[in-house]
Each structure stands twice: as C-alpha cells, then as structure tokens.
Amino acid sequence: MFDSxxxxxxxxxxxxxxxxxxxxxxxxTTTDGTDPNGRTRTRVDGLRxxxxxxxxxxxxxxxxxxxxxxxxxxxxALTTAAAGPLGGDHYIFDVxxxxxxxxxxxxxxxxxxxxxxHGDPSLMHCRVTVESGGTLIWVPEPVIAAxxxxxxxxxxxxxxxxxxxxxxxxxxxxxHGEDPGSLSSRLNVRRGGRALSIQRFDLGxxxxxxxxPSVVGGCLGVGSVVIVEPDGGLPTxxxxxxxxxxxxxxxxxxxxxxxxxxxxxxxxxxLDAALAExxxxxxxxxxxxAVPR
Amino acid sequence: MRSRSxxxxxxxxxxxxxxxxxxxxxxxxxxxxxVNDIDGLRDFLRGRLHTTGLMNAAFAxxxxxxxxxxxxxxxxxxxxxxxxxxxxxxxxxxxxxxxLDAELIARTPSPALRRIGSWLGTLMLRSMRSIHPHxxxxxxxxxxxxxxxxxxxxxVLGLSDADTAATVxxxxxxxxxxxxxxxxxxxxxxxxxxxxxxxxxxxxxxxRAADFGRGDPAEIPALSAPLSDFAAxxxxxxxxxxxxx
Numbered sequence: 001m002f003d004s005x006x007x008x009x010x011x012x013x014x015x016x017x018x019x020x021x022x023x024x025x026x027x028x029t030t031t032d033g034t035d036p037n038g039r040t041r042t043r044v045d046g047l048r049x050x051x052x053x054x055x056x057x058x059x060x061x062x063x064x065x066x067x068x069x070x071x072x073x074x075x076x077a078l079t080t081a082a083a084g085p086l087g088g089d090h091y092i093f094d095v096x097x098x099x100x101x102x103x104x105x106x107x108x109x110x111x112x113x114x115x116x117x118h119g120d121p122s123l124m125h126c127r128v129t130v131e132s133g134g135t136l137i138w139v140p141e142p143v144i145a146a147x148x149x150x151x152x153x154x155x156x157x158x159x160x161x162x163x164x165x166x167x168x169x170x171x172x173x174x175x176h177g178e179d180p181g182s183l184s185s186r187l188n189v190r191r192g193g194r195a196l197s198i199q200r201f202d203l204g205x206x207x208x209x210x211x212x213p214s215v216v217g218g219c220l221g222v223g224s225v226v227i228v229e230p231d232g233g234l235p236t237x238x239x240x241x242x243x244x245x246x247x248x249x250x251x252x253x254x255x256x257x258x259x260x261x262x263x264x265x266x267x268x269x270x271l272d273a274a275l276a277e278x279x280x281x282x283x284x285x286x287x288x289x290a291v292p293r
Numbered sequence: 294m295r296s297r298s299x300x301x302x303x304x305x306x307x308x309x310x311x312x313x314x315x316x317x318x319x320x321x322x323x324x325x326x327x328v329n330d331i332d333g334l335r336d337f338l339r340g341r342l343h344t345t346g347l348m349n350a351a352f353a354x355x356x357x358x359x360x361x362x363x364x365x366x367x368x369x370x371x372x373x374x375x376x377x378x379x380x381x382x383x384x385x386x387x388x389x390x391x392x393l394d395a396e397l398i399a400r401t402p403s404p405a406l407r408r409i410g411s412w413l414g415t416l417m418l419r420s421m422r423s424i425h426p427h428x429x430x431x432x433x434x435x436x437x438x439x440x441x442x443x444x445x446x447x448x449v450l451g452l453s454d455a456d457t458a459a460t461v462x463x464x465x466x467x468x469x470x471x472x473x474x475x476x477x478x479x480x481x482x483x484x485x486x487x488x489x490x491x492x493x494x495x496x497x498x499x500x501r502a503a504d505f506g507r508g509d510p511a512e513i514p515a516l517s518a519p520l521s522d523f524a525a526x527x528x529x530x531x532x533x534x535x536x537x538x
Contacts, residue, residue: 195395198515199402200517202514209339210340211340212340213336214336214521215344215521216519238529240523240527245523246526250402256402
C-alpha cells in the first residue's frame with residue numbers, strides 16, 4: 001500500500017507547497033473534412049502549453065501502432081521544457097479526442113521523477129476523453145523513479161462505447177544502479193462509464209511488498225499495454241511467451257499486455273515481443289535498434 | 294450465532310468451502326524458482342496480502358456495505374420458499390453487487406484468476422447455503438467473484454465489515470502458507486511462523502481495506518500483482534499440478 005500521507009486525489013495546488021509548481025497543459029483534436037480518398041482527416045483543435053509541459057505537433061517517424069504512417073491523423077509529442085516533475089510539483093495534462101478523430105501522442109524523452117529540494121509528493125494527472133469513433137494511440141516514454149522521489153502518476157481514460165485505444169506504460173525503478181524512489185502508477189480505463197481495465201502499481205519504498213515473488217520480484221522494469229479495439233479481432237486466449245510477460249484478454253474488444261524486466265531494456269524487449277506476436281497493426285518485428293520504436 | 298464464534302468458524306481452514314484445493318499461485322511460483330525457502334514464502338505472503346489480499350478484502354467490505362443494514366442474521370427457513378423472489382431482490386440490491394463484481398473483474402487482468410474467483414465464489418455460496426441457510430444466500434447471484442460472496446457471508450453471520458476484511462486477508466495468506474508445507478521442504482511450524490510474522494501487516498491491511506470498501510467502489514485501488522497473474526496463467530497450462538491454482 002502506498003504511503004497514506006500521499007493524497008488519493010489532489011485538488012489543483014490545494015494550499016501551495018513549500019516547493020513545487022502547478023502546471024496545466026492540454027491537447028484536443030477534431031475532424032477536418034476528408035482527404036481525396038474519402039478518409040477522415042484530423043486536425044489539432046487546441047494546444048495549451050505551460051512549462052514544463054509543452055505539447056507540440058510533430059510528423060511521423062518510426063513504427064506507429066495502428067496508424068503507421070497515416071497522413072490524415074494528428075500527431076503530438078509531449079516535451080518537457082524543464083526538469084520534472086520535482087517534489088511538490090503538480091501537473092495536469094488533459095487530452096480530448098473529438099468524435100471520429102485520431103490522435104497519436106508520443107513523448108520526446110523519458111520522464112525522470114526527482115525528489116526536488118524537500119522531497120514532497122509530486123503528482124502527474126492525465127485526464128483523457130475519447131469521444132465516439134475516436135482513436136487515441138498513446139506511446140509515452142518510461143517514467144523513471146529516481147531515489148527519494150514520492151510520485152503519483154495517474155492516468156484516467158474515459159472511452160466512448162466505440163472508441164479505440166492503444167496505451168503503453170513503462171515504469172523504471174531508479175536510474176542505473178540507483179535505489180528507487182516511491183512511485184504509484186494508476187491507470188483507470190473506463191468505457192461508457194464502466195470499468196474496463198484498472199491497474200495500480202505501488203513501487204519503491206512506499207509500495208509495501210512490491211519486491212516480493214508474488215508482485216514484481218526483483219524486477220526494476222514494470223510495463224503494460226492496454227488495447228481497446230471496438231471492431232474485435234483481438235486474441236481471446238492468453239498468450240504467455242515467457243514467465244514474465246503475458247497477453248491477457250479482458251473481453252472480445254480489449255486485451256492487456258503485462259511484462260516485467262530486470263532493467264528498462266529487458267522490459268522494452270518483452271513488451272515489443274508481445275506486440276510483435278499480436279501482429280499488425282499493433283506491433284511489428286522491428287529487430288534491434290538503439291531506439292526500438 | 295454470535296459474531297465472534299462465527300468469525301472463527303468462517304476463518305477456519307477446515308470450513309469446507311473449496312479453498313483447500315488452491316495455493317494462490319504458490320505452486321507455480323515454486324516451480325518457476327521464484328520461491329525456494331521460508332524467506333521466499335514469507336515475502337510471497339507479504340506481497341500477496343498488500344496487493345490482491347487487500348484489494349479483495351476491500352471488495353468484500355464494499356459488498357457487505359451494499360447489503361441492507363437490517364439484513365436478519367438468523368435464518369428464516371419457513372419463509373424462504375415463498376418470500377425468496379420478493380424479499381430476495383429487496384435485500385440484495387443485485388445491481389450494486391453486479392457493479393462491484395464488474396469493478397473487481399476490471400482489476401483482475403488474468404482470465405485464469407477471473408475464472409478461479411468466480412468458481413470459488415460459487416463454491417463458497419453453495420456450501421454456505423447448506424451450512425447456514427438464509428434467504429439472502431438463497432437469492433444471491435451465483436457467478437460473482439469470491440470476495441463479493443465473502444461480503445454477503447459476513448453479513449449473514451453477523452460479522453462486522455472490518456472482521457469480514459480480516460477473514461479475507463487471513464484466507465489470502467493461510468491458503469498458500471498451508472499449501473507450502475505440501476510443496477516445499479519446510480515444516481508446518483515455519484509456515485505458521487511466517488503468518489504470525491505478518492500479523493501486524495494483516496491487521497493494518499484489514500483496517501485499510503475497510504476504509505477503502507466503505508468509500509466509492511470506483512476508487513478501490515487496483516493493487517496489481519503481475520507475477521501472481523503470470524503464475525495463474527502458467528499454472529493453467531501446466532499438466533502436472535497438485536493444486537488447482
């Protein structure tokens with residue numbers, strides 16, 4: 001269980017903090033007519049930035065799950081214009097995918113969570129809505145819990161009944177050779193208001209029992225992928241490639257991949273292998289590369 | 294029946310509700326080499342109680358609280374046949390229980406664990422209907438996950454919600470601890486020593502579970518345990534096994 005001194009939910013910067021800052025950023029997309037082939041185009045409808053969270057439009061690069069190379073979708077990369085989150089920081093990131101539109105959201109770099117001057121709790125809260133017929137492909141870079149941090153990373157995704165989702169998450173316990181800080185990562189995926197896939201990893205010193213053979217053992221990398229495909233066609237049986245990686249069907253239109261790794265690279269390889277096994281359009285055998293995606 | 298005696302009966306491993314056939318992933322964890330000795334067992338139990346154990350206990354508390362305050366704790370055998378359909382649905386708040394079940398299923402990514410949870414729930418309901426006939430149990434839906442059934446059984450036996458949570462947590466560690474004696478070279482004294490070592494953790498987790506279970510069910514933490522999910526899936530595909538899970 002995570003340290004009870006960490007609030008389950010925070011009001012936006014409740015009383016201020018000894019250290020730390022409040023930051024809000026958002027992305028919204030909407031449809032923008034059709035291309036000459038009659039396929040729906042998406043444009044970015046709203047982009048709010050506040051340092052250190054700076055979302056910016058980008059072009060296509062590398063393999064992209066589901067939307068690979070599609071020129072009609074909106075692509076946004078989240079960059080951080082300053083170090084953070086630091087202890088005491090409170091970030092809110094809102095994503096709104098309008099009806100029928102498609103957004104690919106990536107990150108420029110990993111998120112390194114540091115304790116800051118006073119080691120206060122920090123929070124990153126992502127609030128995501130995907131409207132009817134919308135598609136969100138979200139491939140963030142790892143969240144790294146540096147020593148002494150006390151961070152809550154909460155992602156709430158509300159899907160319409162026929163919305164599509166690809167969400168990937170990689171959590172790393174400390175930088176190389178470093179004792180980890182405390183990280184509580186919470187993912188709440190709801191569809192039509194009903195619970196679909198809810199996970200929470202409480203890792204590091206405040207996560208009681210996390211380093212045990214029933215939770216994550218000695219692994220320093222914890223990752224997952226949630227895929228929601230309203231048209232179905234996903235596996236209906238568990239695929240367990242090796243003892244520390246599994247593709248688990250939630251229902252006919254939703255699967256979840258969970259993997260562990262001794263380090264970030266091992267974790268990334270397992271997640272990539274599970275997605276490659278799942279096949280197009282979600283994953284592809286990419287071979288080794290310094291930047292696997 | 295008084296609640297203290299009922300608590301002891303419900304927590305007793307000899308109560309025939311089907312749990313004895315399950316090692317809660319320990320058999321597979323031993324086979325995979327994740328648990329080798331008494332220290333490994335203690336860690337296994339500690340991880341389990343702070344994740345799935347606490348979450349399941351919170352759902353038992355939520356189910357307990359979803360049932361009517363004035364649910365009679367004594368059986369009324371004469372009224373069961375006629376009053377089942379009407380009082381049954383009145384008492385049950387079936388929609389609330391189904392919502393709880395859906396919340397719990399969304400927090401259980403492993404299909405094997407969902408099947409086992411529903412099977413153990415059915416077994417517990419079936420045996421408790423014989424052990425302690427009660428209109429609430431007769432009208433209770435059959436395919437719900439075990440923690441939801443625990444909530445109803447706690448209500449019917451007159452336990453408090455916190456005691457119901459403690460029972461679920463107790464079962465979460467005693468099941469694998471007693472299974473360990475059949476699976477590893479340790480003796481029963483060591484296995485029970487491990488449980489006593491965790492007594493403080495268990496008490497604290499029961500209090501936290503009660504707090505979570507009394508609040509909004511959507512905010513009950515999911516407390517994932519990926520190795521337990523993997524163990525359950527690996528175990529289903531294993532042909533040689535002593536325990537069902």
